[in-house]
Amino acid sequence: MADTTKDVPARLSSDTLFKHRNLPEQVADHIVLLLATGELQPGQRLFENDLCKQLGVSRVPVREALRLLQAQGVVKAEPNRGSFMNRFGSEEAKEFLTIRLSVEQIALKRLARVVKQDPTVLAPLDDIIQKMRQAHTIKDKLASCQADLAFHRTLIELSGSPVLLPIWNSISRGILVYFMQERQAYYDYNRSIADHAVLLDAIRKSDASELNAMIEKHIMATPVPHAE
Numbered sequence: 001m002a003d004t005t006k007d008v009p010a011r012l013s014s015d016t017l018f019k020h021r022n023l024p025e026q027v028a029d030h031i032v033l034l035l036a037t038g039e040l041q042p043g044q045r046l047f048e049n050d051l052c053k054q055l056g057v058s059r060v061p062v063r064e065a066l067r068l069l070q071a072q073g074v075v076k077a078e079p080n081r082g083s084f085m086n087r088f089g090s091e092e093a094k095e096f097l098t099i100r101l102s103v104e105q106i107a108l109k110r111l112a113r114v115v116k117q118d119p120t121v122l123a124p125l126d127d128i129i130q131k132m133r134q135a136h137t138i139k140d141k142l143a144s145c146q147a148d149l150a151f152h153r154t155l156i157e158l159s160g161s162p163v164l165l166p167i168w169n170s171i172s173r174g175i176l177v178y179f180m181q182e183r184q185a186y187y188d189y190n191r192s193i194a195d196h197a198v199l200l201d202a203i204r205k206s207d208a209s210e211l212n213a214m215i216e217k218h219i220m221a222t223p224v225p226h227a228e
Contacts, residue, residue, distance in 0.1 A: 024064035027055060031065060032074060032173045035085055036180035037142060042087040046075065074173050088178055096174055101219045103164050103171075104152060105212055110159035112206040124154050125200050129193060136189035144189060145179040151196055155203070 031051070034040040051062045066083050069075035076086050086092075114121055128151045135144035149172060156168050195218060202214050 023057060023061040024068060027051070027057060027061050027065035028068050028173065030055060031069060032176060033142075035074070036145070036177050038180075040085055042085050044085050045081075046083045046085065069173065072170055072173055074177065088174070088181065092174075093178055093182075096171060096178055097219055099167070099171055100152075100175060101216060103156065103167050104215050104219065107156040107159040107161060107164050108203065108211040108215055109208050110161055111155060111203060112208045112211060114158060114160060115203060115206045119204060121158050122200065122203060124158070125151060125203070128154060129196055129200065132189070132193045132196065136193060139189070141187055142180065144187070144192065145176060148179060148192065148196070149176055 031040070031046070035042070040046075046066065048059055048062050048066075052059055055062070066075055066077070070077050070083070073092070074086055075083050077083050088096075128147050131147040131150070132144055135141075135147055153165075153168060153172065156164050199214060199218055202211055
């Protein structure tokens with residue numbers, strides 16, 4: 001495993017990707033970032049000792065992080081063999097997208113009602129689009145994917161649903177990995193920024209039926225990787 005210890009503090013301190021606090025969650029985030037950036041490969045075995053040394057933590061949070069990632073479909077445990085990064089093929093990608101679409105359609109229906117009462121609640125989404133522009137300026141694909149993920153997580157938060165956010169959190173790490181795999185060869189920063197700006201304008205109009213169709217196009221038009 002590559003030595004990326006020097007990168008850990010910056011990555012674990014980022015608040016644009018996940019908003020978790022406890023140590024196992026941070027370790028899980030770090031493992032996902034390693035996979036998303038290609039420092040870990042799909043199917044690669046994870047060694048607890050390596051992760052402990054790399055992160056400067058004991059085995060307890062590492063084991064808890066691996067169990068968490070297993071529950072979220074990012075890691076798989078094989079009896080008598082250990083833990084391995086999962087491979088996301090076309091079937092898994094479609095499952096992620098379908099779950100994500102259902103969550104966001106419900107969230108947008110709720111958010112449309114919130115916006116009618118107080119349009120200013122959408123200010124955080126404007127800020128995130130600005131982060132997308134900043135990522136474009138420096139051609140930082142990971143930062144752009146993090147901002148993309150933050151945009152959609154924030155719209156779910158703003159919907160005020162106590163049910164949807166835990167569901168989103170359970171799939172968000174897998175979505176980040178999928179984003180990075182999907183955008184590995186080529187990534188159109190301008191199109192991503194424009195798509196999110198158009199979506200935000202539609203949210204401001206609070207037209208639930210228009211939003212329903214728009215978010216479906218936004219999510220389901222995403223290219224799905226072919227299974228190996």
